[in-house]
Amino acid sequence: MSGELAEVTGGWDYGTLPPNIHLGEGCFIEMPDSFGGCRSTRDPAVTLGNRVRVYGWTRFNLEPAGCVEVGDDSVLVGAMLMGAERITIGARVVVSYFVTIADSDFHPRDPESRRRDSLALLPGGDPAQRAPLSTAPVVIDDDARIGIGAIVLKGVRIGAGAHVEAGSVITHDVPAGAYAAGNPARVSTMP
Amino acid sequence: MRPAWLPPAEEDLPVPVPANIDIGADCQIWSALAFLHYRSERPLGLRMGRNSVLWGVTMLDLGPQAELAIGDFSGMLEVTVTTNGSVTVGDFAIIGHHVVIAGGQAPLPPEDKVEPDVVPEPIDIGSGVFIAAGSIVLPGARIGDEAVVGAGTVVDGEVPPGATAFGNPYRVIER
Numbered sequence: 336m337s338g339e340l341a342e343v344t345g346g347w348d349y350g351t352l353p354p355n356i357h358l359g360e361g362c363f364i365e366m367p368d369s370f371g372g373c374r375s376t377r378d379p380a381v382t383l384g385n386r387v388r389v390y391g392w393t394r395f396n397l398e399p400a401g402c403v404e405v406g407d408d409s410v411l412v413g414a415m416l417m418g419a420e421r422i423t424i425g426a427r428v429v430v431s432y433f434v435t436i437a438d439s440d441f442h443p444r445d446p447e448s449r450r451r452d453s454l455a456l457l458p459g460g461d462p463a464q465r466a467p468l469s470t471a472p473v474v475i476d477d478d479a480r481i482g483i484g485a486i487v488l489k490g491v492r493i494g495a496g497a498h499v500e501a502g503s504v505i506t507h508d509v510p511a512g513a514y515a516a517g518n519p520a521r522v523s524t525m526p
Numbered sequence: 527m528r529p530a531w532l533p534p535a536e537e538d539l540p541v542p543v544p545a546n547i548d549i550g551a552d553c554q555i556w557s558a559l560a561f562l563h564y565r566s567e568r569p570l571g572l573r574m575g576r577n578s579v580l581w582g583v584t585m586l587d588l589g590p591q592a593e594l595a596i597g598d599f600s601g602m603l604e605v606t607v608t609t610n611g612s613v614t615v616g617d618f619a620i621i622g623h624h625v626v627i628a629g630g631q632a633p634l635p636p637e638d639k640v641e642p643d644v645v646p647e648p649i650d651i652g653s654g655v656f657i658a659a660g661s662i663v664l665p666g667a668r669i670g671d672e673a674v675v676g677a678g679t680v681v682d683g684e685v686p687p688g689a690t691a692f693g694n695p696y697r698v699i700e701r
Contacts, residue, residue: 340540343562390635391562412635431632432606433624482631484662501631501662502680502694518678518694 342366343391354378359385359407372396375418384409384426392432398468401438406477414481417441420470425477425495433484439470440489476511550576550598556584563587563608563635572596575617580605582623587635591645597653608633611646611665616653622677627651627663652687 341347345365355378375397384407392413401418406426413432419439443449455464471490482501494511503520515522539558553574566588575598582604589610597617609629629646652671660678670687680694688701
């Protein structure tokens, strides 16, 4: 296998990952790029259970204080995980293509604070001058299924076995076993 | 040395190009990475007419029974197709960035299939259709000729010819 092909088929050396990324047994990570945006200084920053499968276009984009935990046998097909505090994903969860899961808004709501936040982040600014991020952990329980392109925002808990349908925007908790669909998402018991 | 203006040689492509495809004259596929998860066993898993393009990071995650047929002069930009069923796209269709055409709510890549592949309902996208960025097209979608699908729409049923569809769940404005 050529080096170039190994970088997109999971055949690369997982030992090259930073030491605060902990993999269970039998994990598969298709592309090393998935961890290119991981700036977390915590240890563990990312914990994957056994046999977790991470396909290309999944991104662990973590702020310094962010961390992600994923349970056994879960499949991340193409999630954008934006973490500033904690994102917890249970066992046997499927997270589909182009899903976004964020545990913070990453910028202040108040316009004046937001201007100062921009100045701190943009060229010539000092990122240390940013306002503290407002965060709330996201929890996705066992056997949940997050459909294509869904967006799960901060502070949300998605109950065990719940189905989030394609394109949904989730701003409130979804009970175990329920279906959530639409923008904004509505929860029902029947698909 | 191979001139830079020539496309890469077959052996230099990052992913092998499958044999069961038929690509018409003057088509373009931006990267062979589009075939990373391709595993169609149909006689022709991918058909493209003439002058059609798959530009940007395209993903053709086609199951064993999947067939994708694209007409002439159609442009698909950064589109993901992930299904084990049939998808038909007409002529002069424009399908925008990050559109997903899928065989289910949360389809799985090949190595993760726990059950045998089921064949979902076909998806039919007509000629002259315009599907805007971020839309999701699900099994049973029948998008009539010259219809417009607004950005971020989730379509899983009928859109009449010439109509405009938008929203999630989607609504339709008839021509």
